[in-house]
Amino acid sequence: xxxxxxxxxxxxxxxxxxxxxxxxxxxxxxxxxxxxxxxxxxxxxxxxxxxxxxxxxxxxxxxxxxxxxxxxxxxxxxxxxxxxxxxxxxxxxxxxxxxxxxxxxxxxxxxxxxxxxxxxxxxxxxxxxxxxxxxxxxxxxxxxxxxxxxxxxxxxxxxxxxxxxxxxxxxxxxxxxxxxxxxxxxxxxxxxxxxxxxxxxxxxxxxxxxxxxxxxxxxxxxxxxxxxxxxxxxxxxxxxxxxxxxxxxxxxxxxxxxxxxxxxxxxxxxxxxxxxxxxxxxxxxxxxxxxxxxxxxxxxxxxxxxxxxxxxxxxxxxxxxxxxxxxxxxxxxxxxxxxxxxxxxxxxxxxxxxxxxxxxxxxxxxxxxxxxxxxxxxxxxxxxxxxx
Amino acid sequence: xxxxxxxxxxxxxxxxxxxxxxxxxxxxxxxxxxxxxxxxxxxxxxxxxxxxxxxxxxxxxxxxxxxxxxxxxxxxxxxxxxxxxxxxxxxxxxxxxxxxxxxxxxxxxxxxxxxxxxxxxxxxxxxxxxxxxxxxxxxxxxxxxxxxxxxxxxxxxxxxxxxxxxxxxxxxxxxxxxxxxx
Numbered sequence: 001x002x003x004x005x006x007x008x009x010x011x012x013x014x015x016x017x018x019x020x021x022x023x024x025x026x027x028x029x030x031x032x033x034x035x036x037x038x039x040x041x042x043x044x045x046x047x048x049x050x051x052x053x054x055x056x057x058x059x060x061x062x063x064x065x066x067x068x069x070x071x072x073x074x075x076x077x078x079x080x081x082x083x084x085x086x087x088x089x090x091x092x093x094x095x096x097x098x099x100x101x102x103x104x105x106x107x108x109x110x111x112x113x114x115x116x117x118x119x120x121x122x123x124x125x126x127x128x129x130x131x132x133x134x135x136x137x138x139x140x141x142x143x144x145x146x147x148x149x150x151x152x153x154x155x156x157x158x159x160x161x162x163x164x165x166x167x168x169x170x171x172x173x174x175x176x177x178x179x180x181x182x183x184x185x186x187x188x189x190x191x192x193x194x195x196x197x198x199x200x201x202x203x204x205x206x207x208x209x210x211x212x213x214x215x216x217x218x219x220x221x222x223x224x225x226x227x228x229x230x231x232x233x234x235x236x237x238x239x240x241x242x243x244x245x246x247x248x249x250x251x252x253x254x255x256x257x258x259x260x261x262x263x264x265x266x267x268x269x270x271x272x273x274x275x276x277x278x279x280x281x282x283x284x285x286x287x288x289x290x291x292x293x294x295x296x297x298x299x300x301x302x303x304x305x306x307x308x309x310x311x312x313x314x315x316x317x318x319x320x321x322x323x324x325x326x327x328x329x330x331x332x333x334x335x336x337x338x339x340x341x342x343x344x345x346x347x348x349x350x351x352x353x354x355x356x357x358x359x360x361x362x363x364x365x366x367x368x369x370x371x372x373x374x375x376x377x378x379x380x381x382x383x384x385x386x387x388x
Numbered sequence: 389x390x391x392x393x394x395x396x397x398x399x400x401x402x403x404x405x406x407x408x409x410x411x412x413x414x415x416x417x418x419x420x421x422x423x424x425x426x427x428x429x430x431x432x433x434x435x436x437x438x439x440x441x442x443x444x445x446x447x448x449x450x451x452x453x454x455x456x457x458x459x460x461x462x463x464x465x466x467x468x469x470x471x472x473x474x475x476x477x478x479x480x481x482x483x484x485x486x487x488x489x490x491x492x493x494x495x496x497x498x499x500x501x502x503x504x505x506x507x508x509x510x511x512x513x514x515x516x517x518x519x520x521x522x523x524x525x526x527x528x529x530x531x532x533x534x535x536x537x538x539x540x541x542x543x544x545x546x547x548x549x550x551x552x553x554x555x556x557x558x559x560x561x562x563x564x565x566x567x568x569x570x
Contacts, residue, residue, distance in 0.1 A: 017411035017423075017538075043427070127428045187450060188407060188423035190414040294450075301449040373451070 003057045010058030011196040018191045020184040021046035021088075023155040024114050025054065026191070027162025028086045030199055033112070034060030035083040037074035039067050039093060042126045043182040044116035047088040068096035075111045076104055080238070082229035084166060084204070088114040092123060094133055095140070101175055102141030105263060107238045108217070108225065110169040110204070112162070114178040116185040117344075119370035129182035130370030131293055131344035137177050138322050144260050146267035148274060149177040149322035151292040155189045161319070167202040168274060172266055173224055179321060181344065183294040183373060207234065218245040223266050267323055276319040277328065281307075285314030286337045287386050290329075290353055292318040294373060295342050302379035311387050321349065329356035338386035342366035342379045362386060390529055391452035395437035395469050396461030396482075401516030405459065406438025408520060408538050409530055413442055416534035422447040435464050442529060457527055460486050461502070461519060480523050482515070498526040498565060505557050509550065517543075517554035524555075525562025532559055 006012050011030045018026065024047045028036075036051045052062045061078070065071040068089055075085040089097065094115045104111055119125030120132050133140075137149045148168050152158045161178055169176035207214050207226035214234035217225050228234045237247035242259050244250035267274065282288060287306075291299045296317040306313045314336075318325065329339070329352075338361055341350040350365040357363050366382045368374050394405040403425045410423035425438040439452045454474035459481075460466035466486045473479060476494050483499035491497055500522040506515035524532050536552060543551040 015415050017414050186427050
């Protein structure tokens, strides 16, 4: 690939016709990501391809690793070396990343993983779409932890949310996942990339205090510890074990309580700031369709038809899937007849809706075994039933 | 809203047809165009298609159900997709590669020897550009200027002139056919 015309920061400012996978790579580059380690897997390979073609011209590192375990391990190492990092994968690779995703959570490593979902389990449907890894995204690694997960519905949003993912991961020192799917990954649409100066990029929270006093896990006033680059003269230690403020093992229940509460509360306590939703005609709605990613664009067709038939239907699109917007669902539950939740899996996020609705209203799942998107008629049928 | 399906065999450049048209409409004709494609382990020579939803506003539902324009560059693709063509639809075919069966009265057919024209220009690989030129002329959904602007980056640079030549040949033929129809 020839050198593309970019601004000095490597941002491909202008209007482009891109697929979601390429847009993810462009978003990452615009956010300042300069390290990518990954293992190619359909339907995410195009992101790696794009990154590998672009990175020589903007300065940075692209490594094709031996597998996905090594890929995420390389990311963690590169973060301690001072880089903003990303990898991209799909179901089988995502499973292989789970152990080190937990390590990244425990070590409070800011990194971004995009999962361009396909049908599973196992090798499943390599070239076909799915949304079956939504629970794995939150619970796939062992122990109690929180992550952030975003779900784009278009190539433009792949670009925008890639930047958002980096900003969130830096702000909260937490792995942030972009849970997209084959449909959005391979869909081409216009993507408008702003000038570099107009893109809001959160820089790493670097430690600037005196040498010899740096504590990698001492919380700042905002509850997030500072980071440093190894080799800068600060004493640095980190481990997967429960640790003290110095990053050294401190194995007891009291310390465990402090660490785990912190890992969870830094996300749950900031959920209102993190969560982004797109709502339409929620006021006075009898039925609210809750969906995310490609399914929200398929549901639109059903919602339009339901409205034409005189039903009062609102929509809620989860741009942020994790942390789950339980407060909003709980708030709406007593005022609606039902939530209808279509998703390209056998019913995953619907359980969160159910839990958050507290039994105050009906929650209807519109499952799909993946491989292709819903027939809008199935969603329409569910809306009609739910409105009764 | 206009739904378009380009169809043919893997290797003919039917995905590229969707890409070029989508880029032309989105970036140079001030429309919204969402392109999706058949994506699978199929090799060269098997049926494939790309779909384009064109709209003045943002495209919400990105898939097509009853396309109003069907472009077919192979017999198999034509037979597979012609039943879904919407009422009053337009069918555009390579006349040497597609043998038409009984055509519905409400459908307007435009035929072009795109592969033959491409061979006359020296390379059958540019048949899809002849088809795109012809498609541009007869459907008027996209401007020829936008289509030509969309080509750099989507065809190999050293063959850009040849691709434009192929497009122009298809375009001229399309305009001629339109005149004759009148």
